[in-house]
Amino acid sequence: MPRFLHTADWQMGRTYSRFEPEDSAALVEARFQAIETLAQLATERQCDAVLVAGDVFDAQTVSDRTIRRVFNATSGFAGPWVMLSGNHDAALVESVWTRAQRLGAVPENVHLALQPGVITLETQGLAVLCAPLTQRHTYGDLTEPFTQYQTPEHLVRVGLAHGGVQGLLAEGIDATNPIAEDRAQTAQLDYLALGDWHGTREINPRTWYSGTPEPERFRNNDAGNALIVSIEGPGDAPQVEVVETARYQWQQWRLSLAVESDLEQLIGRLEALPPATVLDLRLSGEITLAGEDRLNQALSIAEARFRSVRCDRSELQLAPTEDDIAALHADGYLGTVIDALRERQEGEDGESARDALAILASLLKDDNREVQP
Structure with a gap:
């Protein structure tokens, strides 16, 4: 039975200039600690993979040190990580991701989902259908190609995307690209892991926003969690557990x-x-x-x-x-x-x-x- 951790919206490199310097530094550090917490949680709960649904970084211009620290913080989980580019860290021709690759900062067990397609994790029993943002603003549904992607029948089929579900999250979303509410059904997904909404939210039993693992806004939207998702096999209903990860x-x-x-x-x-x-x-x-x-x-x-x-x-x-x-x-x-x-x-x-x-x-x-x- 595949089990994976769903997280999103780390926003690494975010600054907190409206706070006192001491508080700002602590809030920045808490975000690095959140990644370490996720890695520890995935290890303790014997997860097969960690899926990050976009906005790992807050901007393309984060420092090299921040890039290195982000990937260093993943070392507590030795299984595969799949990181999707979002609207804050879109997979441009020259981006924070290409810089990370030039730095040699990306570990071998981290898969960067920078192009649309399928990342097959055969050992883990997962086929991850990826809809990365390759520009900051997109006005089409990047998950629509999921309906055409073919995956081995014995693998659990999981979508990974970043954007706003149409008709439900029009207010307060960061990205402009829409996602069809019934995408899990039309693409025969066992689960659709979403990012961009910074709080935890169930859209339907097979479609969830994990929210950011460490809150960074004054908004009552149930932020500060990660999701542990277990699926018995292809076609079976996912079992989703909300786990609190927030420091503050x-x-x-x-x-x-x-x-x-x-x-x-x-x-x-x-x-x-x-x-x-x-x-x-x-x-x-x-x-x-x-x-x-x-x-x-x-x-x-x-x-x-x-x-x-x-x-x-x-x-x-x-x-x-x-x-x-x-x-x-x-x-x-x-x-x-x-x-x-x-x-x-x-x-x-x-x-x-x-x-x-x-x-x-x-x-x-x-x-x-x-x-x-």
Whole structure:
């Protein structure tokens, strides 16, 4: 019974310039570790092959070091790897793949699917029908020739392609080339392994997107997995197991604060997250000065625990209560300034007014601490 690992969208060479340098470096390294995890998983689960459905590399211009590290990371699995070119690493006349070959970086057990056709893995019982992208954008269905490909009857027939299933993934796909929803049926495939959609998704029992093994976007699409696919023999239904491979969990929260319980709930959610979290948080609504202190403390703790925390508070207005103002001892002119800043948060320069109010409150708190006996 052939068993193989289906993965895709490694995007090696991707950079994370919007993050702090330390976090960016860790996220880049996690992608190399993901390949090592896949190799280990394939070995432990006694897979016959690893199929990579496109976008191994994020761009044609990745460094030679990145190329070498990618293929070095596959060494944990000695069986055959089949790597398909996708839209980010299309098999151009001169490409990242030709450079890898010139470098001598491609191991003997790695098969590069750079031309349409069939890669026969006789020992493993697999015939892999390949639809590589030979240019970045293609508007025809490159899997259509699968219907004409002849393969030995005793081999399990597996398609390998990169693109968007027609009518299902129009939004959020990277490649423009369409793939017929019923391609597995029309081409008599036992399984169709797809890439481009970065999350795990079943199209039908014989057609799956594996998603990227390590998330790299704030998108709730079940990324960070690989698929272990077992097929008893030609014509039999595939058994697909989703296996989590992600090092980091990417979370994107959009929350509105209105009452104290909203803040309590936010802090509770922060405390429940695992350390390997990349969090993008955007807050709106209102918060008291006392609440702002609690929020700052919670975020400070989170920043030390998590891989990365980015918090946008530009739409979160400070709404000091009477108790807040009394605690600041902001009488007379200072009280008038605070009231003016509170009102200006509603205008075009609301973010500046909010920052000014926060700074003023912080200075007043520091002054009060200094005068206390």
